[in-house]
Amino acid sequence: MGRLFVAAVLLFVAGCSGGENAVPGGGKLDALLAKAPVHTGEVTPGSTVDRIKKRGKLLIGGSQDAPLLSQLDPISGELTGFDAYLGKLLAQYIVGKPQTELLSATSETREPLLANGTVDVIIQTYTITPARQERVAFAGPYYRSGQAIAVRKGTSGIAKPADLAGKTVIVGANTPGVKAVQDVAPTARIVEFGSDPECLTALKQGRGEAYVQDQALLVADASKDSELQLVGEPFTEDPYGIGLKHGDVEFQRFVNDWLREIGKSGLWQDVWKQTIGTVVTGDAPSPPAIAS
Amino acid sequence: MSLVLEGFLNTVALTLLSFAGALVVGLVVAVLRIVPVPLLRGVGAVYVEVWRNVPLLAWLVLFVFGLPEVGVRMPLFWTAFTAIALYEAAFVAEALRSGVNSVASGQGEAARALGLSFRQSLWHVILPQAGRRVVQPLANIAIALTMATALAGVVGVVDMTRAAQRINLELAQPLLVFTGVGLCYLLMAAGIGFGARVLERRLA
Amino acid sequence: MFDAPGPRFRRRVFWVSVASALVLAALAALALRQFAANGQLDPVRWRPYLTWPVWRYLLGGLGSTVVAAFATGVLAMAGGLLLALRPNRFTRAYAEVMRTVPVLLLVYVMLFVLPSFGVNLPLFWKLVVPLALSHAASCAVIFRAGVGSVDPGQREAGLSLGMPDGAVTRFVVLPQAVRHMTPLLVTQAVSLLKDTSLGYVVSYTELLFNGRVLANYNGLLIQTFIVVAFVYLVVNLALSRVAHRLEARRARIAR
Numbered sequence: 078m079g080r081l082f083v084a085a086v087l088l089f090v091a092g093c094s095g096g097e098n099a100v101p102g103g104g105k106l107d108a109l110l111a112k113a114p115v116h117t118g119e120v121t122p123g124s125t126v127d128r129i130k131k132r133g134k135l136l137i138g139g140s141q142d143a144p145l146l147s148q149l150d151p152i153s154g155e156l157t158g159f160d161a162y163l164g165k166l167l168a169q170y171i172v173g174k175p176q177t178e179l180l181s182a183t184s185e186t187r188e189p190l191l192a193n194g195t196v197d198v199i200i201q202t203y204t205i206t207p208a209r210q211e212r213v214a215f216a217g218p219y220y221r222s223g224q225a226i227a228v229r230k231g232t233s234g235i236a237k238p239a240d241l242a243g244k245t246v247i248v249g250a251n252t253p254g255v256k257a258v259q260d261v262a263p264t265a266r267i268v269e270f271g272s273d274p275e276c277l278t279a280l281k282q283g284r285g286e287a288y289v290q291d292q293a294l295l296v297a298d299a300s301k302d303s304e305l306q307l308v309g310e311p312f313t314e315d316p317y318g319i320g321l322k323h324g325d326v327e328f329q330r331f332v333n334d335w336l337r338e339i340g341k342s343g344l345w346q347d348v349w350k351q352t353i354g355t356v357v358t359g360d361a362p363s364p365p366a367i368a369s
Numbered sequence: 370m371s372l373v374l375e376g377f378l379n380t381v382a383l384t385l386l387s388f389a390g391a392l393v394v395g396l397v398v399a400v401l402r403i404v405p406v407p408l409l410r411g412v413g414a415v416y417v418e419v420w421r422n423v424p425l426l427a428w429l430v431l432f433v434f435g436l437p438e439v440g441v442r443m444p445l446f447w448t449a450f451t452a453i454a455l456y457e458a459a460f461v462a463e464a465l466r467s468g469v470n471s472v473a474s475g476q477g478e479a480a481r482a483l484g485l486s487f488r489q490s491l492w493h494v495i496l497p498q499a500g501r502r503v504v505q506p507l508a509n510i511a512i513a514l515t516m517a518t519a520l521a522g523v524v525g526v527v528d529m530t531r532a533a534q535r536i537n538l539e540l541a542q543p544l545l546v547f548t549g550v551g552l553c554y555l556l557m558a559a560g561i562g563f564g565a566r567v568l569e570r571r572l573a
Numbered sequence: 574m575f576d577a578p579g580p581r582f583r584r585r586v587f588w589v590s591v592a593s594a595l596v597l598a599a600l601a602a603l604a605l606r607q608f609a610a611n612g613q614l615d616p617v618r619w620r621p622y623l624t625w626p627v628w629r630y631l632l633g634g635l636g637s638t639v640v641a642a643f644a645t646g647v648l649a650m651a652g653g654l655l656l657a658l659r660p661n662r663f664t665r666a667y668a669e670v671m672r673t674v675p676v677l678l679l680v681y682v683m684l685f686v687l688p689s690f691g692v693n694l695p696l697f698w699k700l701v702v703p704l705a706l707s708h709a710a711s712c713a714v715i716f717r718a719g720v721g722s723v724d725p726g727q728r729e730a731g732l733s734l735g736m737p738d739g740a741v742t743r744f745v746v747l748p749q750a751v752r753h754m755t756p757l758l759v760t761q762a763v764s765l766l767k768d769t770s771l772g773y774v775v776s777y778t779e780l781l782f783n784g785r786v787l788a789n790y791n792g793l794l795i796q797t798f799i800v801v802a803f804v805y806l807v808v809n810l811a812l813s814r815v816a817h818r819l820e821a822r823r824a825r826i827a828r
Contacts, residue, residue: 406589440611
């Protein structure tokens, strides 16, 4: 019986695994793709762009679990969010169709993924820092955000970052938040959890007094959860870049040109409105100035 | 540096306390599995199967986030302690049971044939022999438990592995940091092995 | 060695059963009541797990879990065989170290240390290689014990019949050893399958990681992990059943 059961499970699994998110996104994405530019200029043979073109699909390192930025809908297999849509649009620009494959990466794995060429680009709230620039080439920045503080509604005594001193602060493991908290409040006790819902549940269950995370994520959480309250404005400035293989100057220039183009045409703002703009009130910000 | 110390102490404390807890719970479960009451035997068997067949990491996540929902609020360290102790208890129970089973039949019957009562033969014949036989398996469980405490780092406890990783993010000296931490684990395992050998000799 | 139970003993067993059943039921009721009071038993929170797309996603994760476990198993068995066949100072030290260093630490070494030396494996192997390195040590112990469990008389009998040494190992010792080892190896397979849940840490999309993504998406953290734990339980119980079956057959053949 046992063996039969195992065999049945294996067959079952074999039948339903596979089929990554090959189907391009729904209505939102289609509207964006309709306006998306396609690269028409010359391509150096053997360059990164040439390789992607020949492959017919862009390999992206990113997240499956970042609401508003890059979140997989396990039901439809569709990836939505700001980072996810930018990836599709970049694929459209290079290949001519929104063919992408997402490899889930973590803060720990993304540099190796780029270095050994497993992915072409990393689009994953990847903060540009001088230390990282020694190992990774960045295009962009394509988005500016910052770490903000959230508390349970009714919490008193936390009004500014310095108030975190001596408190227990929940932070996403290996996010820029860890360092940000250490900088503004060295005496804060940091508790790390692996994902945003884990951190959120932990905050609500009283495992810490405050939760420090990227502002966009916190706004999204607060829009779904009335128990959550944001404290003040972001206290850091994190420019997010698209991670590329270190030293690939040609590809870096190529992606920067694309970012400038969609910034100018207003497509960048459209992506923002479809994703982060659904929870953040006010007009779309202007895209950040491209560094080089 | 204080982070290293905190992580090391947490790992040591978690190992010692969880093992003590696992011994107590494991003993109870082993007794449940041996007593002649069918219902209790069933409970013991279900306990062992359920705990052994689900990954510890899944238990940890479930305990850390699930327990507060059923009204049990404990600090993270103690939640991790509970999950690890209950998980390893299943293995302890099995080790104890097979220890008793390995002597029970022939020896026990001989003792009974000599006119000792059930209780007497248990105390004077079976348990002393079983005790010696379970030391090594229990030491193996203790070593596995030391390794298992590393998983507590994934659910917010600052253990040695988590501390190493956080330091590594700052210092970017991975080889040094991880070798050091690996040596700490080796040292702890060596300590457990040494303790087990001493205990075994004492019981012989 | 138990006495045949008398009427008084049987009565006592009955009352102990009733009392413990009551205690257990009370405990379960208390936990359930708390759970319900916090809204965790609301049908809305459980209904998604009755739908096929959710299961398709989770079982896809289970598929990756099985693939990783299988690859690890093959590598660990090969490594274990190598270690068991050459018992020298190095292999003994290797087994000793691998038995004590957490697999999580090995995974971190794979993630952080080796890349700076130019060793950069794909994600799948970053999970499988540390697991295999660790489980190879346990497999070696099992192999050695298996060969050790064969009565030395068997080998002597083979040799005295004039069979060459290699043939004795292959046709006399190994078949018996394999029969002794199989249940242990299945137990090892269960532990290996459980260890692939470390994919949670390296974001390899196995069952536990998919559980996290799903929980992220629908916000039902507790329900999702209960369901995931249940899937692990069913799969591993099925595996253990195979182990019991094999053990029973071995006992029959041995007799």
